[in-house]
Each structure stands twice: as structure tokens, then as C-alpha cells.
Amino acid sequence: MSHRVIRGGAIAAALTLTTVLAGCTGGGGGGETPTGSGPIDPTACDGVTLSFIGLDGEQGDKELADWRAEHDMTLQTTSTADMSQLIAAIKSGQQFDLATMTKDDAQRMVEGGIFQALPTERLGNWADMVPGMAESSNIRDADGVIYGAPIAWGDGPFVYRPDKAEIVDDRLSILDLTKPEWKDRFVLFNSPGRSFYFIGNALGFDSPNLTPEELEEVAATAKTLVQNAAAFATNYQDATDRMVSGDVDLVINGWQAQVAAAAERGVTLDWGYFDEGRTGWWDAIAIPTTAQNAECAALYIDQMIGVDAQVQIAENLISGVVNTQAIEATAGGPADVYDYESSVMDPTTNVFGPMIPQEDVPDGMTSYQDWLDAWEQITSGS
Amino acid sequence: MKPNRIVAALQLAPASVYYSALFGAPLLVLVAYSFYTTENFDFVPEFTLDNYVTAWTSEVYRTYFIRTLRISAITAAVIAVVAFFYSYVITYTLRAHRSLLYFFVLVSMFGGYLVRIYAWRSIFGTEGIANSALMSTGIIAEPLDLLRNGEFAIIIAMINFYLPLGILPIYAAMQNVGPGQIEAAQDLGSSRLGAAGKIVLPLALRGVTVAFVFTFIATAAEWLTPQLLGGTEDQMIGNRIAYQFGAGFDWPLGAALAVTLVVVLAVLLGALFTVVRRWVR
Amino acid sequence: MRRLARWRRVPWPSILYVGAVLLFLFAPLAIVVLFSFHSSPRMAFPFQGFSLRWYEEIFTDVEVVRAMGRSAIAAVTTGLVTAILGTLAGLGIVGLSSRTKGAVMFFAMIPMSFPALLFAIGLAVYYRELGVGFSLGATIAGQIIQSLPFVLLVISATLDRFRFSLIEAARDLGAGAFHAFRTITLPIILPAVLGSMLLAMALSADEFIVAFFTAGQDKTLPLIMYGRINIKLDPSINAIGTVLLVVTSALAFISARRTSKESL
Structure with a gap:
């Protein structure tokens, strides 16, 4: 084979690649956003498969097992504790309906555009969110739009x-x-x-x-x-x-x-x-921009911040609850190590205030x- | 066109096509990203060389590059030497058992990368095996800070993981130098070690070079080992690249750093190959 | 006297050296295996007793068992495809002029030097644009790229010193091209092919990053292992590693025996 032939082959290969790459610009996202208004349809998850990426143990695997069975719903978990990997996975276009959002990286995740706005006004349990979380600036973008629902917290000792x-x-x-x-x-x-x-x-x-x-x-x-x-x-x-x-x-x-x-x-x-x-730290769940089942994802998040799930999550993770109605039920249990009054009940304390600019x-x-x-x-x- | 050239082209074709489609294209995507502009966490296809300017001029990244090259060069050099003698000994001195001894090396590649890193912790740790053994035999009175010398732990763990990668090409190359050639050299008055140096080394040099290159390249792109076994100032360039693609939200800079790494490795190793080729001649 | 002479002839320094290298290679693996039988969830000394609880845990976990199956498929496919592509290409490279050979080898080596994380992200973006989706197949396709250079380099290093006059002599004596390949070339390169195939399998069985970005819901064993480490660092990951070790060394042993019968 002469050099010319090799070179010719290389050029042909390069041209093919260029053609392929020409189709590679733009694109991105393509996920579904929650569309409805009013409370989310309680049957939004029936027969649906949701995919979650993030911290294993914080996706309601055990806590919502019965609820999922009731709704014939399946949850698939891609586990990672590395927020960089999580961000890269969503940025590179992998489809996930739910993702962990950690307090320390929340601002950048929100500004980085990997999550979609969370329709909190449509979540039945949002009204019971502890004020320290509900009013936190970390779950919001500069315009005050909310992107994630905290599901567990600790006071960072x-x-x-x-x-x-x-x-x-x-x-x-x-x-x-x-x-x-x-x-x-x-x-x-x-x-x-x-x-x-x-x-x-x-x-x-x-x-x-x-x-x-x-x-x-x-x-x-x-x-x-x-x-x-x-x-x-x-x-x-x-x-x-x-x-x-x-x-x-x-x-x-x-x-x-x-x-x-x-x-x-x-x-x-x-x-x-x-x-x-x-x-303090908190971990939230948010809906990535690549979500395919955003309605169901929102309903699932609503379940995660409900009283039943919260009490169980707190015991399993030894974390604080985010639902004011669930605080009583954790008393005397393994998660009874947090002082709610001085941390999450009063939004003016600094425990969950901005730690970074x-x-x-x-x-x-x-x-x-x-x-x-x-x-x-x-x-x-x- | 000679017929054997056609055969060669046909033999190369499947791998080339596969390679272009599944490596060339994704690589080009990333090279393209290295010229993008980052605006508000978004990557805009607006041509810029800023990322390369940062990658090449920032003192911070220079420190990371130099540390990475140093750690990789030490690791690869140790591996090349250890692997050469291992291959030599099993090929010539313990020839009867060479398949078995080669097989052991192959088997040691399995078992899980991450689990092994945790195993190194239980060896090097303050209350680990190394310290317990040394203290119970009275060699030392206080536990040594083996693990805390982060770079040491990183290099040992990487030598352990990549040594089979070094033995593989050297052993393969040595199979073409028959024991007869060594005996002939010894008959002519060379010592055993002299025979190794004079006869085997030049013939196996290609394999040794490949072993060095293999391990140098593979370790230069490492990031998990330094993350789990290194100290706070032992992180390698791979850690920074991983960060830029994630929480750093700067793919273009991450891509420019990666392309830089590839170029630096290519230049260094290209020079090495040239020197080796001259030397053999 | 004669016994003493034989004793002296034993190459002690060589044996000691080989022993030391093997001890070093297997030290962390021995720890992995040892703690997989630990009765306590602690992966550190002092050792508190033997138990099979971690094996029971992984083998009763449907997710782990399924992942084992996927990883086995990935390893075998990667090994076979890589060996075939790599051997063919290795034979092709030998026939090239030394300058072309240098260039080809240079490009072939780029995947090794490219950080796996970046390749994985590039591949994920590329798959998305092609619209092929994420699956076990997508992961295997990427893992083949990662192991191909290793196989290629080992095989071409072997063929480098290969005397082609042997083949020409055989051809002159009337042997067909395929016959010459089977009787002369193949036996010579077989150990290298096999070794590099095992290497490819090992790389695939242990590969995490490409799988993380491209496997979608077809999770392989390393994905499960790394996931577990986030929530509970216990010897169940040692048990998984031990299973991996046993299965692959059995495989390696069988193929090594086959090769030595045919070629050595």
C-alpha cells in the first residue's frame, strides 16, 4: 500500500468524522418539564420507571418501597458520592429523573443549569417544610426560583x-x-x-x-x-x-x-x-434537565418530604427531618440528636446560612x- | 502495490475503522471543546485559546504537571527494571516453570482496583500490617508514617497495580531470544549478568521501552490512587481534569488540560523512542 | 557430595527474586481475600474471626448477581474482540515500513494516555448525538478501545523479532498462506495473544469510568461496588473482589493450559 493510499484513507476518515461531528453541535437536554398546574396527579407515577443518580440511601429505596409497589412504579439507582461525576453525567446528556443536590455544590449546580425548577406550589407536603430549609437561599437561583427539596440534614459537627x-x-x-x-x-x-x-x-x-x-x-x-x-x-x-x-x-x-x-x-x-x-449540611433531591418523567419525579419528591418517609429516612440516615410534622415522631429514636429550635426552625440562625459567597x-x-x-x-x- | 502490502492493509482495516469511529470521533469532540468559551457555566462554541494559555502558563497547573510526570517517571522506571529482571529470570534461569510464573503475574491483575487501594491502607496504616510487624520485631518503636508520605504510598500502589503491564511486553519480547544465544555468550566468557546485558537487553529493549511507555502513560492519567492514598498536596493532574469536568463546570479548560497532557506525553515518549532506536543501532 | 553440588546449582538468588516480586504482587490481594472472610464489618486488623456473611450477602443480592452476569459478558466480549482486532492489526503493522509503523503505533497509543474520564465523557456525548443510547453494548464498545492499544503493543513487540524467513521458507516448500500462519506464526504469538486477551478481560472486569458514563441501567459489577462504598464500607466489596479473582484465575488457568499444550 502506497503512502498516497494511506493518506487518502486518512482524509476519507477525517471527512466522515467531520460529517458526524457536524451533527454534534447544539442538541443537549431534550428532557420533559412538569407541565400541569394545581396539585400533581396522584397517579402520575403509576407504571412509571424513574431513574435516580446520586447518593445511595437517599433515594427512598427502602422508605418508599411500599409506595412504589402500590403504584407499580420502579426506581433505578446510579450511585455516586462524587458530585463532579454526577454533574458530568447530567451535562453529558444522560437521562435521569431525580438527582442528589448537596448543599456545598448546590449553588453551582443550580447556576450550571443541570436542574429544572421545582414546582413547590404543587407539592402537597412543601407547606410543612422546616423554615430553615424552605427559606434557604442555597436551593434558589439569583431570581429566587427553587430547584431542589432537602430531604435530610445535619448540623455539621x-x-x-x-x-x-x-x-x-x-x-x-x-x-x-x-x-x-x-x-x-x-x-x-x-x-x-x-x-x-x-x-x-x-x-x-x-x-x-x-x-x-x-x-x-x-x-x-x-x-x-x-x-x-x-x-x-x-x-x-x-x-x-x-x-x-x-x-x-x-x-x-x-x-x-x-x-x-x-x-x-x-x-x-x-x-x-x-x-x-x-x-450544617443538607442533601436535596432535584429534577435534572434531562428528566423523562418530570411529573412523576415531582410526585416522588413530594413523597420523600412527607411525614412517613421523613421519619424513616431520619432513622436510617441519623439525620434531621425536613417536615415539621415529623419532628415529634423522631423523639427518642436514633436520630434524636439534633436541636431543631436552634437550627432549622429559625431561618435567622446561621447553621444553614450561606457558608460561601x-x-x-x-x-x-x-x-x-x-x-x-x-x-x-x-x-x-x- | 505488492500483495503483502494489500494483506497488511486488510489486516489493519478492522481495527482502524473501529478506532476512528469509537475513539477518533469522541476525541475530536473533546478537542473541539478545548477551544470553546465558558460563559456562566455554559460552553459556547466561540473560538478561544484562553484555555491553553491557562493550561500552559498557570503556575498552579505547572506544579500539577511536574508532580504528575515525576510520580509517573519513577513508577515506570521501577516497573521497567523489576519487570525486566523478572522476565529474564523466569525465561532463562527458571525456564522449566516459566509458564506458571508468567501465569501468576497475569492472575495478579484481577481482583479489583479499588478494593486493592483499601487493602494498601490496611498494610500501610498506622495500625496496619507493616507497622505492626516492624514494631513487634522491635525494629521500630513508633509507627512509621508510611501512608502519610503520600507520594510513597501512591507510587507503591501504582507499581503494584501496573507491574503486570510491564512484565507482559518484556516477557513477550524475550520469547524470541533463545537460551542458546545466552549460553553461547557465556561460553565466550561473559558472566551471567554480562550475558543479560549484552545479549538479552538489546533484543528485549523494544519490550522494555514498551513497558516503560505503557506504565508511564497509564499512571500519568491516574486520579483515583492519589485521591485515596495521597496527602493534601499529592494530587495529580488527573484530579484537576476530573474536577473541571464536574464541580468546576469548565469543560473547555478540562479538555485543554487533557490535550496538553497527551501532547506532553507524546513529545517526551517520542524523544525516548528516538534515543532508544539510535542506541540500539 | 553430589547432593551438595546439586544444592549449589539451585539458582537461589533468582528464586528469591521471583518470590519477592510475587509476594509484593499478591500482598494486597491476600488482604482482600482475607478480609472477605472477616466476621466484623471492619476491614482492618486485628482480625476478629472467620465468617461467610459477606458472601451470603452478595449472593442473595439480586442486583449483585445480575451485575456479575453483565460483567462476565463484558469481559469475555472485550477480550475476544480485542484479541482478534489487535492480532490482525499487529500482523498488519509488521508489514509496514518503519516510518509508517511508527506513525500507526503513535496513534494507536493515544487512548492509553487519554484520561479515562475524558474518554468516557467524550464517548457519552458522542453516543447521545448519535442517538444510540446507553447500554452494556455501548460500554463494551468503549472498553474495547481502552484495551486495544495494550494488546496491539504486546503483539507487535512479539512480532518485532520474528523471523519472517521462516514463513517464506515454509511457503517456498509449498505451504499455503493459512497453513503457514497456523503452523508457524500462530504458535509463536499465541502466548502473547492469550496474555493480552486476559489483560483486556481484566481491564474490562475492573473498569468503572466508561461504564459509569455509558452503561445506562445495565450496571456492571464495579458500578455496584463503587456505589456500595458510598454508603457502607464493609467487606462485601472484598467478597466481590475475591469472586472476581477466583473466576478469572480459573479462566486464565484453563486457557494457559490449552496454550501450553498447543505451543510450548
Whole structure:
């Protein structure tokens, strides 16, 4: 075969590809959006198959099993704890009807356009949503449109091994962790939010509103914190595993469920709060733009925030409930570790307030992108 | 056109077609993305070189690239050396058992990538096997920070996972050098090791180079191992690329970083191949 | 005396070296297998006793069993298709001039250096635009691309030093092209083909990223495993890994025996 023939073949192949690619522009989405008005038809899910992507255990697999059977409905789960993978999967056009939306990434997920608006006025159980969640700016875009329904929450303690780390009264300052005695003894998540928020407060600034100069100061302290940390935890399970195996003694952003998970493995954990405040977490369910069954998805979300499902979810996840009518029922159960009054019942407390700069940044203040850039600089080790 | 050229073309055709359709096209999609503009988390087909400017000039990414290349080069070099001697020993010294010893290497590739990473944690951990063994024999008094030296743990775990990949091409190449040739060299006064160096190495050099290239490339694109075994300052370029495609919401930059990685690897390894070819000649 | 001489002839340094390498290769696998029998949900020492609870858990989980079936299909298909495409292409490359050969090999190696995550995303976007949807077949198609370069490189490294005069001699003696291939070329390359086929199977059985983005609802074993790690990190993933190890090594053993009978 002569070179000319090979070259000819290559050109032909390239032309074919170009033709194929010409069809590749545009496209995107193509999903269905909820169309009706008024309450959602209770039969919207009959015979439907919904697909969910996100945190396994937060899709109502057990909690809504009976409800699904009643409606002859099927739920398919694609499990991932990595929000980056979840975002990429939806962005690349995979079809999902439901997806996890975590508090820390919620703003970017919403602005990134991977979710469609949630018709909360059509959800029968939305009226009972705890005010701290219902009024949260994190579930909204800049215009106030709501995109996700929180289904579980916690108040974001640090979790530690009391047999290895003595912490008086379960109180600690984030600055303590930058000291040599904590070198390589704790893990944190690979995201600037909590660290910058706490450090900003510790340095006397008004987190998350930081000027560029303040951010620089915060970043310098955060660099010591990151260098002092043993590693990044990829998720709560990973952090628990590292504490159980004795590699680290503390995780900065923890969850009370870790205590139960560690107890099962014969290790005692405890939790406490930083002097610089509490930053709660919540996980929500939202409807991706690629959804095929948005009506049913909305109905399913409504079930997830209903009293029955909430009580069970709280027990299974050791989380707080989002339905005011469900709070009573969790008393005395395994999830009875949260103080509702000081966290979710009063929307003015800071537990679920913005921990990171919101999309409409006040003049002269740093944006979340600035935070991310500073974080990338810190973690590059350069 | 000679008949054997036609045969060659026919033999190459199925793989080429398959390759163009399922790799060439998706790759072009991503290369196209690397020239897109990101606006409000959206990727607009508006030509720009900004992503490449960022990828090539940012000090942050340079740090990631250099660290990645260093970790991969160390891993690949260790693998090439260990794999060469393993292949040599099983092919010539323990010739009677070579199939079995090769088979063991193949089998070790299975068993799950992620589960293995967790297994390394129970080996390297503060209360892990390595430390327990060293402490109970009295070699050390305090647990060593094996796992905390993140780069060490990453490299060991990657050598472990990719070593079979290195042995495969070297062993395959050595099967063409008969033991007779080595004996002949020894008869002429070479030592055993001398025979390995003089006769086998040049003939198996292609295999050794392939082993190095295999493992260098495969490890340079790693991201799970550094994420799970590395410390806070041991993340590799693969971690940043993964981030840009997800929560970073910047596919164009992620694509530009990936294309850059491919180009850097191609240049480095192309140079290596040229040097090796000259040396053999 | 004679026994002592024989003792001396035993290549101890070689045996020690091979032993050390194998010990290193199998150390993490031994841990994986050991903890799959752990009675406690903890995957760390001290070891608290044996139990089959994790095996019971995975084999009674319909989702896991189904995923095992899909992964088996994916591994076998990927292995076979890759071996055929790779062997053919490897034979073709040998016949090219060295410059063309270099160029072809260069392009063939790109998939290895391309981060799997990006390839997976590119493939997903491409499938969406083609409208073929996401399925096990879509995943297998992508996994073949990932293992093809490895197979190709191993086979061409083997063929590189192959003396073609042998084939020409056989042809001169009147052997047909196919006969010459079967009796001379095939036996020489068979170990390499088989080894690389197993490699392709291993890569497929363990592959996560392409499957995550293209399998749709046809979840493979790694997808289930990675999913489990999010909610409960317990030895059931070790049990899955052990099953994978046992099944594939049995497969490898059978094919290795077949090859050695035919070629060695």
C-alpha cells in the first residue's frame, strides 16, 4: 500500500468524522418539564420507571418501597458520592429523573443549569417544610426560583476519636488544627467552603463576605491547615474508615451517622462544634434537565418530604427531618440528636446560612470562584 | 502495490475503522471543546485559546504537571527494571516453570482496583500490617508514617497495580531470544549478568521501552490512587481534569488540560523512542 | 557430595527474586481475600474471626448477581474482540515500513494516555448525538478501545523479532498462506495473544469510568461496588473482589493450559 493510499484513507476518515461531528453541535437536554398546574396527579407515577443518580440511601429505596409497589412504579439507582461525576453525567446528556443536590455544590449546580425548577406550589407536603430549609437561599437561583427539596440534614459537627484526642467540652477552634500537635491527625474535604468560612470567622472577618485582602489572609492560614491535614476525605464513609483504622483522629466536617457506623466496627467516636460556628449540611433531591418523567419525579419528591418517609429516612440516615410534622415522631429514636429550635426552625440562625459567597457578590467582595482559585493554589502545593 | 502490502492493509482495516469511529470521533469532540468559551457555566462554541494559555502558563497547573510526570517517571522506571529482571529470570534461569510464573503475574491483575487501594491502607496504616510487624520485631518503636508520605504510598500502589503491564511486553519480547544465544555468550566468557546485558537487553529493549511507555502513560492519567492514598498536596493532574469536568463546570479548560497532557506525553515518549532506536543501532 | 553440588546449582538468588516480586504482587490481594472472610464489618486488623456473611450477602443480592452476569459478558466480549482486532492489526503493522509503523503505533497509543474520564465523557456525548443510547453494548464498545492499544503493543513487540524467513521458507516448500500462519506464526504469538486477551478481560472486569458514563441501567459489577462504598464500607466489596479473582484465575488457568499444550 502506497503512502498516497494511506493518506487518502486518512482524509476519507477525517471527512466522515467531520460529517458526524457536524451533527454534534447544539442538541443537549431534550428532557420533559412538569407541565400541569394545581396539585400533581396522584397517579402520575403509576407504571412509571424513574431513574435516580446520586447518593445511595437517599433515594427512598427502602422508605418508599411500599409506595412504589402500590403504584407499580420502579426506581433505578446510579450511585455516586462524587458530585463532579454526577454533574458530568447530567451535562453529558444522560437521562435521569431525580438527582442528589448537596448543599456545598448546590449553588453551582443550580447556576450550571443541570436542574429544572421545582414546582413547590404543587407539592402537597412543601407547606410543612422546616423554615430553615424552605427559606434557604442555597436551593434558589439569583431570581429566587427553587430547584431542589432537602430531604435530610445535619448540623455539621467535627467528629473525632475521644480515646486518641482529648477535646475539652467538645469545643475546638479551627485555628487549633493549624498547630503542630495536630499535624497529620485529621482529614477534611477537598473544597474551600468550611475551612475558609471558619478561618474567616476566627480571624474576625464577616464570613463569607471577604474582601480580597481578607481572603489572602484566610488563604494563608488555610494553607497551614491543609498542610497539617493527613489527607482529603472523599466522602463520609472514607473519613469514618480512616478514623476506625486509626490513621486519623478527627474529620472537620462530620455527620452524627459516623458515630453509629464506627460503633458497628467497635470504635467509639464523638462529635463537637467549632468555636467559629456551625455550618450544617443538607442533601436535596432535584429534577435534572434531562428528566423523562418530570411529573412523576415531582410526585416522588413530594413523597420523600412527607411525614412517613421523613421519619424513616431520619432513622436510617441519623439525620434531621425536613417536615415539621415529623419532628415529634423522631423523639427518642436514633436520630434524636439534633436541636431543631436552634437550627432549622429559625431561618435567622446561621447553621444553614450561606457558608460561601453567593452568586450576587456585593461590591468589593470576593466571589466563590475567587475562593476556588485560592483553594486550587493552596492544594497544588506550589 | 505488492500483495503483502494489500494483506497488511486488510489486516489493519478492522481495527482502524473501529478506532476512528469509537475513539477518533469522541476525541475530536473533546478537542473541539478545548477551544470553546465558558460563559456562566455554559460552553459556547466561540473560538478561544484562553484555555491553553491557562493550561500552559498557570503556575498552579505547572506544579500539577511536574508532580504528575515525576510520580509517573519513577513508577515506570521501577516497573521497567523489576519487570525486566523478572522476565529474564523466569525465561532463562527458571525456564522449566516459566509458564506458571508468567501465569501468576497475569492472575495478579484481577481482583479489583479499588478494593486493592483499601487493602494498601490496611498494610500501610498506622495500625496496619507493616507497622505492626516492624514494631513487634522491635525494629521500630513508633509507627512509621508510611501512608502519610503520600507520594510513597501512591507510587507503591501504582507499581503494584501496573507491574503486570510491564512484565507482559518484556516477557513477550524475550520469547524470541533463545537460551542458546545466552549460553553461547557465556561460553565466550561473559558472566551471567554480562550475558543479560549484552545479549538479552538489546533484543528485549523494544519490550522494555514498551513497558516503560505503557506504565508511564497509564499512571500519568491516574486520579483515583492519589485521591485515596495521597496527602493534601499529592494530587495529580488527573484530579484537576476530573474536577473541571464536574464541580468546576469548565469543560473547555478540562479538555485543554487533557490535550496538553497527551501532547506532553507524546513529545517526551517520542524523544525516548528516538534515543532508544539510535542506541540500539 | 553430589547432593551438595546439586544444592549449589539451585539458582537461589533468582528464586528469591521471583518470590519477592510475587509476594509484593499478591500482598494486597491476600488482604482482600482475607478480609472477605472477616466476621466484623471492619476491614482492618486485628482480625476478629472467620465468617461467610459477606458472601451470603452478595449472593442473595439480586442486583449483585445480575451485575456479575453483565460483567462476565463484558469481559469475555472485550477480550475476544480485542484479541482478534489487535492480532490482525499487529500482523498488519509488521508489514509496514518503519516510518509508517511508527506513525500507526503513535496513534494507536493515544487512548492509553487519554484520561479515562475524558474518554468516557467524550464517548457519552458522542453516543447521545448519535442517538444510540446507553447500554452494556455501548460500554463494551468503549472498553474495547481502552484495551486495544495494550494488546496491539504486546503483539507487535512479539512480532518485532520474528523471523519472517521462516514463513517464506515454509511457503517456498509449498505451504499455503493459512497453513503457514497456523503452523508457524500462530504458535509463536499465541502466548502473547492469550496474555493480552486476559489483560483486556481484566481491564474490562475492573473498569468503572466508561461504564459509569455509558452503561445506562445495565450496571456492571464495579458500578455496584463503587456505589456500595458510598454508603457502607464493609467487606462485601472484598467478597466481590475475591469472586472476581477466583473466576478469572480459573479462566486464565484453563486457557494457559490449552496454550501450553498447543505451543510450548
